[in-house]
Amino acid sequence: MNSYKTILAVARDPGKAKALFAQALELAGRWNGHVTGMYAAPPIAVHPALRGRQLDEWMEVRVREQSETAAKVKAAFDATSRNAGGNAEWRHEDAAVTPDTRRSLDFARCADITLICRSRSDSDFMDPDLALEDLLIGSGRPVLMLPGTTAAGSLGQRIAIAWNGSREAARAVHDAMPLLITAPPGSIQIICPGETGKSGMLPVGADLAESLSRHGVSARVETLDKRHMNAGPDVLAKAGELGADLLVMGAWGHTRLREFVLGGATDTALRESRIPVLMSH
DSSP states (O other), X not given: OOOOOEEEEEEOOHHHHHHHXXXXXXXXXXXXXXXXXXXXXXXXXXXXXXXXXXXXXXXXXXXXXXXXXXXXXXXXXXXXXXTOGGGEEEEOOOTTTOOSSHHHHHHHTTSSEEEEEOOSXXXXXXXXXXXXXXXXXXXXXXXXXXXSSSOOOOOOSSEEEEOOSOHHHHHHHHHTXXXXXXXXXXXXXEXXXXXXXXXXXXXXTHHHHXXXXXXXXXXXXXXXXXXXXXXXXXXXXXXXXXXXXXXXEEOOSSOHHHHHHHOOHHHHHHHHOSSOEEEEO
């Protein structure tokens, strides 16, 4: 895949929706692609003490709030995509009918990439960002997570690749190929553990750099000082040192329970990254 032709932008927070849609449209503009925008309504958690009419009234309020939020998100989409012509469309989902991520998953599986902003709450084992995690694990497609703190821009001018040789990392790199092959020369760094690969001489990322070079992608290998149980903070720190505006990495190479107990680079990036992160599982 050398371009992103079908881009899904999934919004939850009206305050972050405009920047999300603007970034999706900027990416689409590079390849004359198409953007589909939609609002992902969060599941409604019902308090177990509510019964009868009290429960009905409480649900009516929650559904009304979701409908109002959806209207604000759509207004942001309309304002941002006003000049996009036929390359942008809005998909409406009634929060009372589909109050979860099922429909966004359906659309994501048909898209080249999905954009979504980080949730207001941190993503962790006890309080997961369900929409983001469902898209990462269930869509089979790459997900570009935006921190929601920066304005949309020309993403991919300096790219850091977190590489550990895993299946997930390999998939993320190849899913990011449209951005890698169009990045400015000398702007891509491969961040890998400070150990040698199977050859016993070269670092772990050397083979990846050689493979990318055959696509016309020049990448420099940057090793971490040492390999940690949780490389997340080290990867983010190194990406910051390199001035990266995008981090490419695999998502959840271990089970969610193991990452919760031992710590994991995926959760660290989802919670703490100040730059967009392109992930694949």
